[in-house]
Amino acid sequence: MKPGSPFRPFLLAMLVILLVVASVPAGQVRAQELRIATAYKLMTLDPHYANLNENTSLLSHIYERLVYQDEHLDLKPGLAISWRATSATQWEFKLRPNVRFHNGSAFTADDVVYTVERIRDFLKPPSGGFRSYVSEIKAVSAPDPLTVVIDTNGNVPSLPLSLSSIFVMHRPGQRFQTTDELNAGSPPVGTGPYRFQSWSSGEMLKLARNDDYWGGRAAWPEVTFRVIESPAARVAALATGAVDVADAIPARDVASLKQRGARIASISAARINFLQFDVERETLPGVTDNAGAPIPNPFKAPSVRRALAMATDRGVLVDKILAGYATAAAQVFPGGLPGTSANLHVSPPNYDEAKALLAKAGFPDGFNVVLAGPAGRYPGDGESLQAIAQSWARIGVSVQPAAFPFSVFNTKRAAGDFALWYGGTSGEAVDIILHALLASPNADRGTGALNFGHYRNAVFDAMLAKAESLPDGTERNKALADATDFVMADQPIIPLYHFHHIVAYGPRVGSYMMHPRGWTTAMQTLPATE
Numbered sequence: 001m002k003p004g005s006p007f008r009p010f011l012l013a014m015l016v017i018l019l020v021v022a023s024v025p026a027g028q029v030r031a032q033e034l035r036i037a038t039a040y041k042l043m044t045l046d047p048h049y050a051n052l053n054e055n056t057s058l059l060s061h062i063y064e065r066l067v068y069q070d071e072h073l074d075l076k077p078g079l080a081i082s083w084r085a086t087s088a089t090q091w092e093f094k095l096r097p098n099v100r101f102h103n104g105s106a107f108t109a110d111d112v113v114y115t116v117e118r119i120r121d122f123l124k125p126p127s128g129g130f131r132s133y134v135s136e137i138k139a140v141s142a143p144d145p146l147t148v149v150i151d152t153n154g155n156v157p158s159l160p161l162s163l164s165s166i167f168v169m170h171r172p173g174q175r176f177q178t179t180d181e182l183n184a185g186s187p188p189v190g191t192g193p194y195r196f197q198s199w200s201s202g203e204m205l206k207l208a209r210n211d212d213y214w215g216g217r218a219a220w221p222e223v224t225f226r227v228i229e230s231p232a233a234r235v236a237a238l239a240t241g242a243v244d245v246a247d248a249i250p251a252r253d254v255a256s257l258k259q260r261g262a263r264i265a266s267i268s269a270a271r272i273n274f275l276q277f278d279v280e281r282e283t284l285p286g287v288t289d290n291a292g293a294p295i296p297n298p299f300k301a302p303s304v305r306r307a308l309a310m311a312t313d314r315g316v317l318v319d320k321i322l323a324g325y326a327t328a329a330a331q332v333f334p335g336g337l338p339g340t341s342a343n344l345h346v347s348p349p350n351y352d353e354a355k356a357l358l359a360k361a362g363f364p365d366g367f368n369v370v371l372a373g374p375a376g377r378y379p380g381d382g383e384s385l386q387a388i389a390q391s392w393a394r395i396g397v398s399v400q401p402a403a404f405p406f407s408v409f410n411t412k413r414a415a416g417d418f419a420l421w422y423g424g425t426s427g428e429a430v431d432i433i434l435h436a437l438l439a440s441p442n443a444d445r446g447t448g449a450l451n452f453g454h455y456r457n458a459v460f461d462a463m464l465a466k467a468e469s470l471p472d473g474t475e476r477n478k479a480l481a482d483a484t485d486f487v488m489a490d491q492p493i494i495p496l497y498h499f500h501h502i503v504a505y506g507p508r509v510g511s512y513m514m515h516p517r518g519w520t521t522a523m524q525t526l527p528a529t530e
Helices: 007-022 053-061 109-122 159-163 179-184 231-239 251-259 302-310 314-321 351-360 381-393 406-414 430-437 458-468 474-489
Strands: 033-038 067-069 075-077 080-087 090-095 137-144 147-152 194-200 204-209 222-227 263-268 271-277 283-288 294-296 326-328 368-374 398-404 420-426 493-505 509-512 525-527
Touching: 033 231, 033 525, 067 159, 075 080, 090 109, 090 159, 109 137, 109 147, 231 251, 231 493, 251 263, 251 493, 263 509, 271 381, 302 351, 302 493, 314 326, 314 381, 314 493, 368 381, 368 406, 381 398, 381 420, 398 406, 420 430, 430 458, 430 474, 458 474, 493 509
Parallel strands: 033 222, 368 398, 368 420
Antiparallel strands: 067 075, 080 090, 090 147, 137 147, 194 204, 204 222, 263 493, 271 420, 271 493, 283 294, 283 368, 326 493, 509 525
16 A cells, blocks of 8 residues: 555554454443543643643543533522622632532532632642632632632622633642642542543543532443543444544534434534734744744744735635635634624735735745644644645745644643644633733743733733723623724634534434533533433
């Protein structure tokens, strides 16, 4: 077979399926087990280590939050039954009574104090991906077992929203647990609807129903998540009946799965996929002139960033690669959601103007660049790299696409191996994404956790801080929209699209309720009835 044979992806997918099937005991599938093929590669059992969907999605079976964000992104009671601002700098949370952890211990306010302090004071980079959510908390106390009082450094009207991202851990003693201890020690202890059974990093997570769950018994007694990073292999796993649910289905495979009898659930994602520039270093890996010699960092110039945005054909990405299961993006959230700008729209590519901008910036002949990205983590990620390369070639920018498994990509990006990369992030609200993705990196303030390009703009930082100080409502939304208008004019990222989450499920599943945050959980899945 030649290296470029079209049969290679199919054979690789079937090899994965043979491995999956081989791991299932002979005979019929156990009726009580839900089998899910997921793209999410859980690499740690520490619920506070990294703010990634693999942790948020999979560990939500074990751990719970004080506040929950429902499928409409509205806040609902979780482990807290109510909350109120008692002053401009203080909040009070009343906790749910009669909740127990999986080890039988009662859930109390002391566990919330431990959780906040562990994230804020103990975890340090590269862990501590949730610090931005608690960075404004000055003090947290437990006046009684079912009351938590949180004092903030200033007015933080979005605190309940921030806490909707924080999993509550059980206080084990007088010291903080380390990530290594959680990964290698006793099973993780939460209050959620499922108990931990076993875990093989990057391969499998097994869960058993928590029959003592305060919210009632979950539908499935047993759940097995099988990590299958290849989209083709996930599709094949569902098509052959090796799994009951498969997430992150490529849009191109929807029609064939429907023909095979699978059902499809989809929803527009509360997230953004984008290109991000390294704007800090003087020279960059993989960036050269046409003769292959290193050149000064071209991405320091806003006009170069705008030229590349102008030469990006989002229509091809949305219509061709994602088969319409996406919305072209001009900002971090789809237009119309609270805090988005009505002034930002996606325009067709203008190659002549983009080429003129490049020439004015000192690059009349373009330059060479490596465009990195994950392979198979997001719908259309690898194909998007290729399409962008073709678009930019029209203005003289020669792109070498480089796709990696997400774990490899994440490591290399953190090490500074890339000059330009494709990324994605989701968030509870517009300001959460702006805070993490575009605000200047500041460990003390918890900003810029996802600003890997080290973009800094003091004016934008001030505009965002002002918007975040306002209570929810029209004035806050307008301030966020104004801040978005300002920062996107500087083009620190190129928004590409808001893809639609697509999940497929087989005959053993009766229904699947999508969540715009893109979580894949057993709680969203109901069994078919006779």
